Amino acid sequence: GSSVAVLADNGQVFPCQLRRNQALPVVGDRVRWHLDKDQTGTVSEILPRRSLFARGDGHGKMKSIAANIDYILIVMAPPPVMSEYLIDRYLIAAELLNIKPMIVLNKADLLSAEDLEKVKQRLAQYEAIPYPVIFSSTKEPGGLDQLSAALKTYSAVLVGPSGVGKSSIIRALGENLDIRVAAVSPKGAGKHTTTATHLYPMASGGFLIDSPGVREFSLWPVSKKEVLGGFPEFKPFSQGCKFRDCAHLVEPGCQVIAAEVEGKISSKRRESYKELLKVMS
Numbered sequence: 001g002s003s004v005a006v007l008a009d010n011g012q013v014f015p016c017q018l019r020r021n022q023a024l025p026v027v028g029d030r031v032r033w034h035l036d037k038d039q040t041g042t043v044s045e046i047l048p049r050r051s052l053f054a055r056g057d058g059h060g061k062m063k064s065i066a067a068n069i070d071y072i073l074i075v076m077a078p079p080p081v082m083s084e085y086l087i088d089r090y091l092i093a094a095e096l097l098n099i100k101p102m103i104v105l106n107k108a109d110l111l112s113a114e115d116l117e118k119v120k121q122r123l124a125q126y127e128a129i130p131y132p133v134i135f136s137s138t139k140e141p142g143g144l145d146q147l148s149a150a151l152k153t154y155s156a157v158l159v160g161p162s163g164v165g166k167s168s169i170i171r172a173l174g175e176n177l178d179i180r181v182a183a184v185s186p187k188g189a190g191k192h193t194t195t196a197t198h199l200y201p202m203a204s205g206g207f208l209i210d211s212p213g214v215r216e217f218s219l220w221p222v223s224k225k226e227v228l229g230g231f232p233e234f235k236p237f238s239q240g241c242k243f244r245d246c247a248h249l250v251e252p253g254c255q256v257i258a259a260e261v262e263g264k265i266s267s268k269r270r271e272s273y274k275e276l277l278k279v280m281s
């Protein structure tokens, strides 16, 4: 609406009005503001964003969801879901949004040593690209240490299928300050709290942002070129392809196919690429 919650440097939250005709801030925006009276304020300026998480609104336009995000945490868990195909879809989105992805394998506590080794091998192809891969558990002491260390003071959103532990990770790492954006909106008080975006500061100084718009997010229709952008490890090889417009499917002289045959590119990743080209274009 016309009102937002501003988290001040001293940790206090102030409801603030927006000026008429002002661009709308989204969660994670840094703003210039001043205090008026009655502990309320006015936002005068949105500071330049270093990133913007947006997604298709289903009508061919992009909808802004969160600003200044450093990482998209792609959360999977052995039960219920550990899918490379799904990871690859999120990776395309991360590359398109120009936000660094981090793959988080949660519920590591449920894996036997043998299964853990198998999952590590499956995820090794991502580390080779290189995308960071983190193992976590919200049920074991120290199970989130690796994730906290990687997040440091950065801001992150969590994406991934339902039931993998996103809420549990947020509960464990986020401090008990929960800003319900919709709750301070004059019209929506209370009404939209279940669909509101929440901002959780972490003890490390970073933020976790939880938004249904992000959680439910799936890849919007993208072009062939954009699909390819999600496979940066193909690039050193694709430059040597015989045809400039090589789609790396069946073309003679394709260096990406050659690299796969030589084991320099993961077959699983090229399989995803082929499947995504089919469904996206």
Ligand code: GDP
Binding pocket: 106, 107, 108, 109, 110, 136, 137, 138, 139, 140, 161, 162, 163, 164, 165, 166, 167, 168, 169
């Ligand atoms: P979300 O849908 O991704 O937000 O998942 P939730 O955080 O609601 O977690 C789904 C279920 O998995 C809950 O019953 C959690 O207690 C459980 N869970 C979350 N993290 C872990 C974990 O690291 N290990 C185990 N064993 N269970 C977990």
